[in-house]
Amino acid sequence: MSPILEIPIEVEKELIVLDFPMPSVEELAEVLDRQVGINRARKMEPETREKLLQAALGLTQDEAEKVYRKAQVTTGRLTEEEVEIVLSEKKQLIRRNRILEYLEQDEGMAAVGGLEELKRWLRQRANAFSQRARDYGLPQPKGMMILGVPGCGKSLIAKTTARLWSLPLIRLDVGRVYDGSTVGRSEANLRNALKSAEAIAPVILFIDELDKAFAGSAGSADSDGGTSSRIFGTFLTWMQEKKSPVFVMATANRVDRLPGEFLRKGRFDELFFVDLPTVEERQQIFEIHLSKRRSDTTRFDTAELARIADGFSGAEIEQAIVAAMYEAFAQDREFNQLDAIAAIKSTTPLSRTMEEQVTALRDWARLRARPAATATAEYQRLEF
Secondary structure, three states: OOOOOOOOHHHHHHOOOOOOOOOOHHHHHHHHHHHHHHOOOOOOOHHHHHHHHHHHOOOOHHHHHHHHHHHHHHHOOOOHHHHHHHHHHHHHHHHOOOOEEEEOOOOOHHHOOOOHHHHHHHHHOOOOOOHHHHHHOOOOOOEEEEEEOOOOOHHHHHHHHHHHHOOOEEEEOHHHHOOOOOOOHHHHHHHHHHHHHHHOOOEEEEEOOHHHHOOOOOOHHHHOOOHHHHHHHHHHHHHHHOOOOEEEEEEEOOHHHOOHHHHOEOOEOEEEEEOOOOHHHHHHHHHHHHHHHOOOOOOOOHHHHHHHOOOOOHHHHHHHHHHHHHHHHHOOOOOOHHHHHHHHHOOOOHHHHOHHHHHHHHHHHHOOOEEOOHHHHHHHHHHO
């Protein structure tokens, strides 16, 4: 018995290797029932029980017992509110892996302006990893890819989805995977990271800027001896064959740099395109960012600001508000509508400086990806 497989050559043909898996839901249920019985807690609701068990997946029996005991001692009971305490133990597992990074989720879907079609799709799958969904006959969702113009909220959607689904969000840093010290080390790093993600599933695995992470895989034989190609192949095979509830959420800006293998059906459940916000969505974004910074926003005409900020992304709208605040702060006064208008007019949005690139991305996505905005989605349905 050993946590690391190191078999002496003299006896390797005499041994049978058995992998001892992490505790199943049924085994964790025994731990939870034992803990509830010890403390004579009141009867638990089935949904609360399932969430506590799902949150503990990936922990050993000792770790699960300790974290259930900690949750009960902290609040005096085991309820749905204690799921966060159980999930905190998983953070420690993720922090021990230098390739995976745990991302905190401090904002909900209300922090995202527009993108109603994408939000509706995510809300439909809020309970996709529950036992009720399995009993209904639904398969576990594999993942989604979000393409779009830079600064339009692709990364924010990943963080808010984790909060909506009450799942841990971990980011896979592909740059940390590469290790040129030993041949095969990079591939081993990726396999270990994916194995760690599966151990703490259900979880959302976030890969930001996927087009840059695997951009060099096509010609890697000339640059790194084929390491990028092998890593790319390993990741594709894992996505196709995985059975664990790991939801892969990837974002990309340059679709022309993405290998075609990523875009075929079966790798991802859906391919969404996030376009520049409409005037109604820009108004929502202005209201969100203004309310974050000031409790009273009645002095701002967000409809006028949205009209002036034509072609702005969500990130550019936020920076325009910050610039207006800096201008007023330097003059020791409160910022107002005129400061915001001046900041907007002094900013040249990316949609103008990179107009050709944005137009090409829109043309590609119009017939190949699902629009994230409701208005565009309804128009395409009518057109069909």
